[in-house]
Amino acid sequence: GCTGALAHELIQIYPNMKVTVFDLPEVIANSSCFQPSEQCTAPVTFVSGDFFTDDLPEADLYILSRVLHDWPDEKIHVLLNKISTVCRPGSALLVAETVLDEQKTHPPRVVLQSLSMTEGKQRSGSEYKQLLEKYGFTNTQIKITGNLLDTVLCFKKSQSSWHAQK
Ligand SMILES: C[S@@+](CC[C@H](N)C(=O)[O-])C[C@H]1O[C@@H](n2cnc3c(N)ncnc32)[C@H](O)[C@@H]1O
Numbered sequence: 001g002c003t004g005a006l007a008h009e010l011i012q013i014y015p016n017m018k019v020t021v022f023d024l025p026e027v028i029a030n031s032s033c034f035q036p037s038e039q040c041t042a043p044v045t046f047v048s049g050d051f052f053t054d055d056l057p058e059a060d061l062y063i064l065s066r067v068l069h070d071w072p073d074e075k076i077h078v079l080l081n082k083i084s085t086v087c088r089p090g091s092a093l094l095v096a097e098t099v100l101d102e103q104k105t106h107p108p109r110v111v112l113q114s115l116s117m118t119e120g121k122q123r124s125g126s127e128y129k130q131l132l133e134k135y136g137f138t139n140t141q142i143k144i145t146g147n148l149l150d151t152v153l154c155f156k157k158s159q160s161s162w163h164a165q166k
Contacts, residue, residue: 002027003034006065006096007044020045020057052078056086065096065149068128070120076131084135087156093137095152099144100124128152 001023010019021031021044028048047057052075056062062083068076083093098110100122105111114122123131125142129152132140137154144150 001065001067004031004044004046005034005036006063008036011042011044015042018042018045020047020059022047022049022051022057024048024050051082056082058086058088059091060088061092061094062087063094063096068095068131069097069114069117069122072119072121073131075119080131080135084137084156089156089158091156093132093154093156095128095132095154096149097128097152098122098148099128099142099150099152102126125152129154 001021004019004021007019007021011017019042021028023031023046025048028046031046049055051067064079064083067079071079087093098107100106100110100114102124104114104122104124110122125144129140129142132152132154136157136159138157140152140154142150142152
């Protein structure tokens with residue numbers, strides 16, 4: 001979502017990738033103000049909508065960058081359910097967030113941010129893993145980068161194995 005900064009970075013590295021940025025109409029309306037400085041080899045598509053109520057574009061990889069921390073589990077339920085429904089088996093979901101350690105004491109800046117959030121919260125690796133597995137995602141790989149954002153990558157199970165587990 002947002003300005004498409006991540007999308008533009010992605011197509012620099014993977015020029016054959018087709019990237020769609022999905023965000024609220026008022027955000028997408030301003031996306032043309034944020035053109036990348038580098039010459040892009042492929043255009044980024046912008047789609048406006050509300051991820052709680054509207055259909056999501058089909059994709060092989062969904063990226064939620066700094067989105068889940070904004071919401072409590074009840075709201076995330078709606079979003080992850082939607083992604084899980086539209087996501088084909090074998091397709092992936094990449095969550096980019098700063099992941100808290102299991103004691104939830106590090107990194108301190110993220111603990112502080114979490115304390116000041118109203119609806120949302122920061123989560124630990126095992127919390128993200130549990131959350132994602134609840135919606136049919138498996139093979140969760142957490143990478144603590146030591147940079148601003150860590151990553152949690154997981155893959156959609158086949159319907160049959162997901163239902164068998166439920
Ligand atoms: C913290 S920002 C992260 C933006 C971007 N993904 C990034 O990493 O820079 C959260 C984004 O979620 C978008 N957002 C909030 N509620 C939304 C909704 N209901 N449907 C679609 N996008 C929404 C906001 O407009 C905002 O761009």
